[in-house]
Amino acid sequence: MAVTTGQLRQWKQDKRPIITLTAWDYAIAQVLDEAEVDLILVGDSLAMSILGHQTTLPITLDEMIHHASAVYRGVKRALVVCDLPFLSYQESTTQAIHSAGRVLKETGVSAVKLEGGYPAIVETIAQLTAIGIPVMGHIGLTPQSVHRLGYRQQGKTQEDADRIFNEAIALSQAGVFSIVLEHIPSDLAAIITDKLPIPTIGIGAGNRCDGQVLVTADLLGLTKKQPPFAKSYVNLREIITQAVHNYAKEVQEKNFPQ
Template sequence: MALTIQHLISWKQQGRSIITLTAWDYAIAQLLDTAGVDIILVGDSLGMVALGYETTLPLTLDAMLHHAAAVRRGVKRALIVCDLPFLSYQESISQAINTAGRVLKETGVQAVKLEGGHPQAIETVSRLSAIGIPVMGHIGLTPQSVHLLGYRQQGQTPMDAERIITEAIALENAGAFAIVLEHIPSFLAAQITAKLAIPTIGIGAGPNCDGQVLVTADLLGLSEKQPPFAKSYVNLRHIITEAVGEFSWEVREGKFPQS
């Protein structure tokens, strides 16, 4: 059974945690879907983990469409959400509609995600939702604003915390079906989660969100560097390096292939 936004809303009401991971290609997406992940996010983090950029900013819309379509082909059950890349939606409402429309039409994903809770972002969410494009919000640490905010925790002062709460409520009122809360204090994430009827998905925001998301490369131990709030469940960098080393040794020694 393919999951829908209505499932997520129902799960929040039931207290059932929502599992979210990122994917950037067919193989990873298929594995995540088979494992029972609820939301597969084609995050712009793929610019770093799959394409080798230092930030998410260089990722183009064409590259995102390419990867999102590959992910979609690997998924039968999970709800797929695709990030809108930097400067593919911020110039105008018209640009945002065109970009989000292309993402849904050309890739087959079911929803888009955009960063920010400022007035322009709220208007964008409202307009997209009004024409039937589901939108996930993203506030707190927003990686597309790295040159302005850095990667430090957000919402540490009472003023900043109140601003983030206000942004979350505004996003819900604008029609967002869920909100990612990234790298904010646990108490703040708990307050926001309690105030909203839509699910919150935490990353570095403590245990009191309605769900959790990690970058899959971090979870699998593929990343060179990890944020402080990530957890590796296996060290695939080590396993893959050992396997390649063993293969290389066997080839050099004439042990593979066997005659």
């Protein structure tokens, strides 16, 4: 049975951790879904891990729709969420509705994710949820704000911690079904998680969130440089390199094909 936003909320009440990973194509999406990942995020992180950009900023809405469509076709069970990329929702609520509507209409995914918890974004999200578009929030380290925030941990001062806490409350009241908490102190993430009626998904935010997310390329050891909070469970770069060397050797020695 397909995972729903309501089920995620129930899992929070049941204290059942929510397993989240990112995907960028049909094949990876199939693998994650068959492994019973609960939530698959088509994150704009694919701009860096898959398309080779230095930040997430260059990726376009059309590119996100292209990848999200491929991911959706590979999934039967997991809830699929797609990031709205930089400058596809910040200009106005009308722009955000148009972009989110295109994503849902053209890809088949169930929800969109927007970064930030400042008042204008909260108002935009409230408008999206009011017309029936499911939205996931994202606060703390928000990569689309890299030129202002960098990639350093957020919420370390009391002032910043209070701001992030208040953003979480405002987003919950605006109707988001879940919030990603990225690279914030674990104590702050735990306070937010305990306060909110909706699930929190942590990345670099400690183990007291309602679920965890990793960039799948990091988990598989495909990226050369990982953030400090990531973990590789296998080194596919090494495995793939060796496989290619073996193939090349057989071709050179005319042992393939036999």
